[in-house]
Amino acid sequence: MGSLLWGEDYRFVEDPRTKERRTLDRSMTEKAWQAEVMAEARRLHWRFIYHQRKAMVGKPPRWITNTIMPEGLGFPDLTLLRAPHLVVLELKTEAKAPEPAQVEWLTEWAQLSCCVALWARPRDRALVYDVLAAPWRYLEETPKP
Numbered sequence: 001m002g003s004l005l006w007g008e009d010y011r012f013v014e015d016p017r018t019k020e021r022r023t024l025d026r027s028m029t030e031k032a033w034q035a036e037v038m039a040e041a042r043r044l045h046w047r048f049i050y051h052q053r054k055a056m057v058g059k060p061p062r063w064i065t066n067t068i069m070p071e072g073l074g075f076p077d078l079t080l081l082r083a084p085h086l087v088v089l090e091l092k093t094e095a096k097a098p099e100p101a102q103v104e105w106l107t108e109w110a111q112l113s114c115c116v117a118l119w120a121r122p123r124d125r126a127l128v129y130d131v132l133a134a135p136w137r138y139l140e141e142t143p144k145p
Contacts, residue, residue, distance in 0.1 A: 003138045004110035005118040025122035026094050046080040074101025085135040090119035
């Protein structure tokens with residue numbers, strides 16, 4: 001069985017971030033957070049299977065996430081592959097939590113033995129980077145490559 005990780009469950013008792021880092025994390029947009037995670041994933045040679053893009057539509061203009069089918073609502077922000085592991089990420093700002101549809105998707109992904117499904121905020125950076133560096137640490141039965 002895979003793993004379903006909630007960033008909040010992996011917090012240190014004492015916040016190791018500096019005051020400046022906490023301030024930066026609070027002001028970070030989801031787009032900036034996602035760009036940071038994608039850069040780290042590329043550095044560690046992950047392949048991007050699915051990446052949602054935002055689009056501005058309507059009058060007055062508003063941002064929406066493109067989905068192909070209604071069944072895609074809540075699909076995680078990033079789906080990354082580096083055989084034999086799969087990492088699915090739902091990224092949020094410091095002030096947001098996942099929607100019920102997003103939790104459902106993450107729960108389903110976590111049923112796969114090779115998959116780590118994670119939702120995280122910028123304050124969970126250390127956990128996200130560790131999952132990307134060594135996903136086998138978070139899986140019950142997947143061998144280390």
